[in-house]
Amino acid sequence: xxxxxxxxxxxxxxxxxxxxxxxxxxxxxxxxxxxxxxxxxxxxxxxxxxxxxxxxxxxxxxxxxxxxxxxxxxxxxxxxxxxxxxxxxxxxxxxxxxxxxxxxxxxxxxxxxxxxxxxxxxxxxxxxxxxxxxxxxxxxxxxxxxxxxxxxxxxxxxxxxxxxxxxxxxxxxxxxxxxxxxxxxxxxxxxxxxxxxxxxxxxxxxxxxxxxxxxxxxxxxxxxxxxxxxxxxxxxxx
Amino acid sequence: xxxxxxxxxxxxxxxxxxxxxxxxxxxxxxxxxxxxxxxxxxxxxxxxxxxxxxxxxxxxxxxxxxxxxxxxxxxxxxxxxxxxxxxxxxxxxxxxxxxxxxxxxxxxxxxxxxxxxxxxxxxxxxxxxxxxxxxxxxxxxxxxxxxxxxxxxxxxxxxxxxxxxxxxxxxxxxxxxxxxxxxxxxxxxxxxxxxxxxxxxxxxxxxxxxxxxxxxxxxxxxxxxxxxxxxxxxxxxxxxxxxxxxxxxxxxxxxxxxxxxxxxxxxxxxxxxxx
Numbered sequence: 001x002x003x004x005x006x007x008x009x010x011x012x013x014x015x016x017x018x019x020x021x022x023x024x025x026x027x028x029x030x031x032x033x034x035x036x037x038x039x040x041x042x043x044x045x046x047x048x049x050x051x052x053x054x055x056x057x058x059x060x061x062x063x064x065x066x067x068x069x070x071x072x073x074x075x076x077x078x079x080x081x082x083x084x085x086x087x088x089x090x091x092x093x094x095x096x097x098x099x100x101x102x103x104x105x106x107x108x109x110x111x112x113x114x115x116x117x118x119x120x121x122x123x124x125x126x127x128x129x130x131x132x133x134x135x136x137x138x139x140x141x142x143x144x145x146x147x148x149x150x151x152x153x154x155x156x157x158x159x160x161x162x163x164x165x166x167x168x169x170x171x172x173x174x175x176x177x178x179x180x181x182x183x184x185x186x187x188x189x190x191x192x193x194x195x196x197x198x199x200x201x202x203x204x205x206x207x208x209x210x211x212x213x214x215x216x217x218x219x220x221x222x223x224x225x226x227x228x229x230x231x232x233x234x235x236x237x238x
Numbered sequence: 239x240x241x242x243x244x245x246x247x248x249x250x251x252x253x254x255x256x257x258x259x260x261x262x263x264x265x266x267x268x269x270x271x272x273x274x275x276x277x278x279x280x281x282x283x284x285x286x287x288x289x290x291x292x293x294x295x296x297x298x299x300x301x302x303x304x305x306x307x308x309x310x311x312x313x314x315x316x317x318x319x320x321x322x323x324x325x326x327x328x329x330x331x332x333x334x335x336x337x338x339x340x341x342x343x344x345x346x347x348x349x350x351x352x353x354x355x356x357x358x359x360x361x362x363x364x365x366x367x368x369x370x371x372x373x374x375x376x377x378x379x380x381x382x383x384x385x386x387x388x389x390x391x392x393x394x395x396x397x398x399x400x401x402x403x404x405x406x407x408x409x410x411x412x413x414x415x416x417x418x419x420x421x422x423x424x425x426x427x428x429x430x431x432x433x434x435x436x437x438x439x440x441x442x443x444x445x446x447x448x449x450x451x452x453x454x455x456x457x458x459x460x461x462x463x464x465x466x467x468x469x470x471x472x473x474x475x476x477x478x479x480x481x482x483x484x485x486x487x488x489x490x491x492x493x494x495x496x497x498x499x500x501x502x503x504x505x506x507x508x509x510x511x512x513x
Contacts, residue, residue, distance in 0.1 A: 013400050079414075082421040093384075095422045102407070102423075179390070182407045182418075188390065192408070195391030 004205070008197040017193060021186035022210065028106060028175045028185060033168050035111035040118020047123055048148070058119065065116035071177045073109035078102060078181040106178035114171045121167060125160035126152060158226075158234035165222040169215050186210065265337050265462070265469040266310075275307040278322035278330050278339035284436070285493035286342050295319050299340040301489045302359065302480060306338075309476035328353060331461055338473060344456040356460035357474040359486060361500035363431035364456065365394050368438070369449035373425065378402050378450055387415045387424035398428060426450070435496050455500070482508035 008014055043058050065073070077100065081087075086099040100108070129152055137151045179188035186207065194203040226236040269275050279300050280287035287297035304314035322330050327341045331353060344362065345355050367375075367386065375381060382403040388395060390408040398404045407424045409415040416437075419427045427434070431452045437443055460477070462470055480486060486501045 013396060079417060079421070090422075093422075093425060095425070097422045180410055180414075182409060182423075188408070191390050192395055196393070196396060 004202050005199060006202055006206075008193070008199055008202075014193050014197075017189040018186070020184060021189040022214075024103075024183065025172075025175050025185040026214070028103070028110065028178060028183065029172045031107045032110035032114055032175070033171055035107070036114025036118050036167065036171060037164070039111065039115025040122050043115065043119030044122030044126060047119070048126060061112075062116045062119055065112045066120070070109060070113045070174050071180060073113060074106055074178060074181050077105040077109050081105075102178070102181045102183050105181060106175070106183045110171055110174060110178075113174070114167055117167045117170075118164065121160050121163035122156070124163065125156035128159055129155055155234060158229055158231070161222065161226045161229070161235065165219060168218050168222065172215055172218060173211065265466050266472055269310060269337055269469075273311060274316050274318055275303075275310060275338075276318045276320060276336045277303040277307075278320045278327050278336040278341050279303060280323070280341045281321040282323075283342055285432070285495050287340075295321065296493075298360070298486075298489045298493050298495065299342070301492070302477065302486070303338075303340045305480045305485060306473055306476040309479060310472060328461065331463060334463075337462075337469075339461040341461075343458055343461050345459050346456075349461070352464070353461045354464055354466065354470060356462060356470060357477050358457035358459045359477055359481070359501075359504070360458040361455040361498065362458050363452035364454040365392070365428050366431040366434055366448050366452045367426040367428050367450035368419065368434045368443075368446055369426040371445050371447050373447075373449050375426070375449055378453055381426070381450070384426075385424040387418050387427040389415060389429060392429075394428075404428070432495070436494070439494070478508050478511070481505050482512045484509075 043061070046054050046058050078098075081098040081100060087096045088099050089095070090097045133151060133155070134147065137147045142151065175185055176187040178185055179191065182188070190203050190207050194200040197203075223236060229235050279295060280297070281289055281295045283297070285297055286299045287295060290296045300319065303319070304317055307317040308314040320330065320336050322336070322339060322341050324342075327339050327343065328349065330336050331339050338356070342362070343349070343355075345358060349355075367378075367381070369375065375384075379402065383405060385405045385407050386398070388398065388406050388408040389412065390410055392408075395406060395408060398406050406428075407418065409418065412429070412433075415427050415429070418424055426449060431448070434448060438446060438448070460473060462473065481501075481504050484505050487497065487505055489495075490497050490501060
């Protein structure tokens with residue numbers, strides 16, 4: 001169809017590159033997604049404490065990392081570390097090298113970016129809780145922490161899940177930008193292969209396919225989680 | 239305009255087109271009767287062909303083209319320079335828009351099926367490696383497992399990783415790669431040798447050197463249309479004369495190119511042949 005030529009896929013070097021690319025993409029996505037969820041939980045929890053300086057700090061963090069492009073954050077982390085003097089001596093070469101590797105820079109900036117989005121998603125979950133439920137819990141004699149863990153958190157989690165799915169799929173796709181700072185992920189090797197073979201259209205179709213499959217796994221898992229956790233009024237499949 | 243006149247004009251135009259394509263084999267007569275040589279050159283590829291401060295096309299290959307014009311027509315001003323790029327230069331030649339091309343044309347078998355090459359005049363280096371002066375590496379094999387900066391999509395990247403086992407750290411563009419090299423993100427930068435040689439002339443880069451020499455050289459030649467033996471002989475003779483007179487070595491100096499053994503040896507051979 002359309003004269004597509006996939007014969008280059010038989011080349012073991014390209015197979016190896018694609019495999020390495022997929023593995024690095026998965027590593028980067030898994031690492032930054034878990035860190036983003038953790039940052040989101042801690043941040044949202046921090047906001048419920050209603051401590052003035054902590055609120056200001058978390059808001060500043062959200063503004064900075066949500067409102068700047070992740071690509072810029074990666075480039076900034078990668079190219080300014082040594083300017084700021086953050087260097088270590090590499091024992092194998094004896095050279096003074098920047099503190100963080102490209103992979104570390106990409107993971108950290110994606111975690112912070114995803115984390116900033118997650119804080120807001122979790123906050124929206126907590127704040128959209130009907131006041132009447134909290135009033136009811138209070139009148140039944142629940143203390144502050146018991147109320148949070150037994151009433152607020154379970155309901156808020158279910159409200160947040162669709163938003164969290166958005167963040168995770170978004171983070172997964174954003175890993176492709178790490179190729180700019182030489183993280184050898186899927187997009188990095190794809191570019192090298194189509195530059196070698198001139199089979200750009202074929203490569204793009206394959207990439208679309210791979211990303212659709214990988215992201216579908218996440219959305220499927222999240223949909224199952226929603227269905228599993230559903231109770232009347234909150235979550236899928238109730 | 240009447241219909242008849244229109245038809246006549248079209249017929250004349252058509253005849254001119256056919257005459258043009260029929261005259262492919264006799265370019266030398268065409269050039270002589272026109273009293274002008276039309277040459278396709280690069281205008282964005284220093285030192286071979288580029289625009290100087292005054293907006294004129296100059297360069298190593300441009301000087302060679304002008305020398306050829308002088309040999310064929312008696313004056314180096316009897317030339318028309320047509321800027322071409324890699325993607326269209328062979329079409330410009332085969333379609334008859336230019337008589338010949340001197341446009342960083344590497345000699346290879348695929349192109350030889352479509353056009354003829356003149357005698358070769360330059361051997362262009364492939365990639366070399368730029369490293370800090372204190373580095374001790376001098377061979378490709380010694381780079382095995384080491385991080386080396388490069389550019390995403392370079393034609394030799396596969397060879398670097400597969401054959402030399404280099405841990406290639408490839409960037410989108412040159413500025414990022416140069417910066418990463420200065421930050422010690424990699425121990426060297428593998429790139430087009432001619433470009434790296436030019437970079438070394440900048441004050442910022444005085445502490446760096448070409449540590450690993452290119453592993454391959456591709457001869458470059460002019461291109462002419464297939465089967466035009468008379469024209470090829472005339473151009474080859476002019477190029478060999480320029481080599482024998484040491485002109486190519488002069489142009490290397492003029493355009494800031496490092497002196498190559500290839501050109502020096504060809505000059506020696508051409509001079510010996512002449513005597």
